[in-house]
Amino acid sequence: MYDFTPFIESITSYLNENLSPFWAGLISMVLLGVGILLFYAVLGLYLVYAERKICARMQNRMGPNRVGPGGIFQTIADLIKLLLKELIYIRNADSLLFNIAPFIVIVASIMAIGAIPFAKGLQAVDLNIGVLYILAISSMGVIGILIAGWASNSKYSVIGAMRSGAQVISYELSVGLALLGIITFAGSMQFSEIIASQEDGWWIFKGHIPAMIAFVIFLIAGTAETNRGPFDLAEAESELTAGFHTEYSGIKFAFFFLAEYMNMFIIAAVATTLWLGGWLPFHLFRWGAFNTVMDFIPPVFWFFGKAAFVIYLMMWFKWTFPRLRIDQLLALEWKYLLPINLMNLILIAFLTLMKWHF
Helix, strand or coil: CCCCHHHHHHHHHHHHHHCCHHHHHHHHHHHHHHHHHHHHHHHHHHHHHHHHHHHHHHCCCCCCCCCCHHHCCHHHHHHHHHHHCCCCCCCCCCHHHHHHHHHHHHHHHHHHHCCCCCECCECCCCCCCHHHHHHHHHHCHHHHHHHHHHHCCCHHHHHHHHHHHHHHHHHHHHHHHHHHHHHHHHCCCCHHHHHHCCCCCCHHHHCHHHHHHHHHHHHHHHHHHCCCCCCCHHHCHHHHCCHHHCCCCHHHHHHHHHHHHHHHHHHHHHHHHHHCCCCCCCCCCCCHHHHHHHHHCCHHHHHHHHHHHHHHHHHHHHCCCCCCCHHHHHHHHHHHHHHHHHHHHHHHHHHHHHCCCC
16 A cells, blocks of 8 residues: 555665656765765764663653753754863874774765665665675674774773774674575565565564574674663773773764664664554454554654664663673573574574464
8 A cells, every 4th residue: 555666766766767867866875875974964863862861761760851842952952062162182193093083984884875775665775685785794893993092092981992892893793694584484684575575474473482582693793783781881981981982982983883873773773663563553363444544654754663662671671670791691692682583594594494473
């Protein structure tokens, strides 16, 4: 019912008919880039506000409630403050790498958003290796963190960067293996085909208990990959001041801050696409009237509703569990999550071979 493909094709055909191929392609890319950047900025501001409100509710306090109705303009005020703050020059820092690092972190998350399908036809690019692309691009963010820590010439920043590198590289294995389980079920790494394979049911239900185990492991490992609590050892305030971005100020600090929230959204979007049916509505078997009503809800609402649920779970983790020590964090991955993930993947492969999933 809600297919954005004709709308996108009409814009493309209009540009091709009225402009040369070069200008048509250039304007298409500019429009796409501006759209992604606007989405990035608006969603990032909203997520910061949402976490403050959720955190306040969990701790039985008000949260932002002064700037704008219900404090909705608080994050905009914070953005203006960061834009106006002075960029402090670090005398003994490597200025080139110090200035490049925030851009590496934020560009990696922007590039990852381009492959996420928000609705049918509403996707920047539908790669046949979409899952592999997301894994590869999201892994580049840790390069910016390592460069930021090393170039700052600060012991706190270096320790934070080393922790982040060990953490991301370790938990990347569990993220990849959890995704591989759904790829095995769906038989494809293309996001559109994975969503199409869930038209008769989401994989978290069709895949039985192994799919649920993979989903839980993905959430835990994804939370660790984004350096969020209780896995925020890379920026532990009680030990490292602010970790790898201790020496950053102004807009450069804002880039790290915003990238963390967008990486959280990317994890939620991937979980939504692979386990929760993406933009597909919720259907119940033989409930024709109920399913028809669900079909009337636009797919964009379904996608962002599911992603919001996953984001809420990740925020719940942060404000519920105490921060782990670095040895506990690595032991959780290598001693528990990775062996469970490997056994679970073998079980998923067996279920797929025997065609015992729904």
